[in-house]
Amino acid sequence: MRVGVVGAGYVGLVAAAGLALGGHQTVIAEANPSRLARLRERRAPFLEPGLDEWLRRAGERLSVVSSVREMGPRDAIMIAVGTPSGVSGQGDLTQVRQAVEEVVRTAAPGTVIVMKSTVPPGTGRELVRQYVAPARRGLAYVSNPEFLREGKALHDWLHPDRIVVGAEEAWAAERVAELYRGIDAPVLRTDITSAEMIKYAANALLATKISFINEIANLCELVGAHIDDVATGVGMDPRLGPHFLQAGIGYGGSCFPKDTRALYFTAAVNGYAFELLRAVIEVNRRQRIRVVHRLNTLLGGLAERSVAVLGLAFKPGTDDTRESPGLEIARTLAGYGAKVQVYDPAAVLPDSGGPPGSPVVLSPGLVRVASLEDAVRSAQAVVVATEWPEFVEADWERLYRLMAAPRVVFDGRNCLDAARLAAMGFRYVGVGRRVAPATGDADVAPASLAEGTGGA
Structure with missing residues (x-):
């Protein structure tokens, strides 16, 4: 044809x-x-x-x-x-x-x-x-x-x-x-119209699963449950399945954010208040803010604190930064006075000339660097925003030595070995996870439970 x-x-x-x-x-x-x-x-x-x-x-x-x-x-x-x-x-x-x-x-x-x-x-x-x-x-x-x-x-x-x-x-x-x-x-x-609705309904339902598991992760933190076990147990039900039940910092990309907003708008102009979808969108927006709130608490403020954000692509395997949770978190941190170094092995930013080759200042307080080591050097906190294999498989013992106290690792995708990092001395912050307290720097009061915020 x-x-x-x-x-x-x-x-x-x-x-x-x-x-x-x-x-x-x-x-x-x-x-x-x-x-x-x-x-x-x-x-x-x-x-x-x-x-x-x-x-x-x-x-x-x-x-x-x-x-x-x-x-x-x-x-x-x-x-x-x-x-x-x-x-x-x-x-x-x-x-x-x-x-x-x-x-x-x-x-x-x-x-x-x-x-x-x-x-x-x-x-x-x-x-x-x-x-x-x-x-x-x-x-x-x-x-x-x-x-x-x-x-x-x-x-x-x-x-x-x-x-x-x-x-x-x-x-x-x-x-x-x-x-x-x-x-x-x-x-x-x-x-024709039913075909159009199928696309929107599918994306809205998947986004709903993500926001739902993020809310469950937030509740897990309050009651002392472990989101990994909860998600596994829920996903074993064949009526629900395990897909899109990974807690983290929220969905991004070119589809879910755009399509959920468009479907909500379509409902509104047709006289229908789609309250469930409104909540899905709001939960996703709030997940990113919770990261900033948590770091503000752990670091005793954000002004002049050094933070590394790892991951600008909205997910691994792509260079797409549209609606990127990591990029939004980095910009928000910088807006509150933090010194932020960001790194991604592939992401293309329209305002930075493409993939990293040398440090690029994206905005005041926000610098894109050329390597993982450059990002975490002297950082007091690290945010893992994209589960690239390079981050999951990194030599975290070496990264520990490059960082500065209190050495917070905010695992925004629950992709790291929480117990292993806590044993190294990191102050590990997961998403609805319960882990052992850090045993590293003496100037940091250890937490008794996992410190997390929820998100996907």
């Missing part, structure tokens, strides 16, 4: 490469000059393990152009552009509308427009009314939401849990289902 993809972000580029490897003649349109140049060299403009290899393997089945007009006749054109949050949390559909308008204007009769971007329920119906139907050229619109996880997107493309196809015309639904030939997954066919 002849397929076009508009947008070379995480979703669009993985989809284009996957479609080409699936045997479809695929062309991707990307207007950004720097991204376009990298794509023509068969290099992804962001970190996604294995994607460069997919781009090379796609060979002549995948071509790159700078605009929709250059695509030529296509059987299907997939739209995968950004839908960032607006001021009130609503999805900003500017790029989506521009893409649909251009596709409708240039597409050959009988083309199927496939919406891969995440848009609020009801959007597709409106786009059909405003753009597709008036064209009167036999165009069809299909909602085909994505369920790709950054860092594991290639696996998810090849092994999806389900393929959702929302369409009003049976022939259009059939054509979109054919795009996934060779992929063994159930296909759910529904209407």
Whole structure:
């Protein structure tokens, strides 16, 4: 099949490469000059393990152009552009509308427009009314939401849990289902608005599990329970499962924060108060603040204290810092007068010129450094915000010697060996964990229980 993809972000580029490897003649349109140049060299403009290899393997089945007009006749054109949050949390559909308008204007009769971007329920119906139907050229619109996880997107493309196809015309639904030939997954066919709602409902429910386990972690600290055991016991129930029950400092990234806010806004403008979702969003916001509060207490204030924040990518395996808990915590600490050194092995910050190579001042009191050792040197506290293997497997005995008293380790992902760090003398602070008190520096009064704050 002849397929076009508009947008070379995480979703669009993985989809284009996957479609080409699936045997479809695929062309991707990307207007950004720097991204376009990298794509023509068969290099992804962001970190996604294995994607460069997919781009090379796609060979002549995948071509790159700078605009929709250059695509030529296509059987299907997939739209995968950004839908960032607006001021009130609503999805900003500017790029989506521009893409649909251009596709409708240039597409050959009988083309199927496939919406891969995440848009609020009801959007597709409106786009059909405003753009597709008036064209009167036999165009069809299909909602085909994505369920790709950054860092594991290639696996998810090849092994999806389900393929959702929302369409009003049976022939259009059939054509979109054919795009996934060779992929063994159930296909759910529904209407356009239900397909849009499936995407939002799935992300909202996963975010709810994260915020729920964070609230349980907070309660564990108050009553003396151990969140690791609690989460394990809860996850053994097959009705609940173990996924997304890892307590920590909250969810981030390009999907959960944006999609939960957009769904809450959609409910509000339709006259419904989605109080459960409001609480999910608020719990996630509060988890990051609790880190700052806890450090303020443990360090006797934040002004002039030295703190290392490890992890700027919102999760390991990606360089994406959108809605990064670690970055928000670091900026908040610096705003309260702390001297903050941040380190991440891969994260790309728009205002820092890319991955670290030498120290970069991000703002007053906030410096990005080039190595883990540089980050923790002379630090009185460390916040592990992303569970990169480099941090989990680090030589913490050496890091102990590099740090200064009181040597607090705030394990924001519960990814470290709490008992081992406490035995080394660190003042270990987990998330709803109960550990032995630190036995190190004599000038620090040891705690009797785990010191934590909850978060995921």
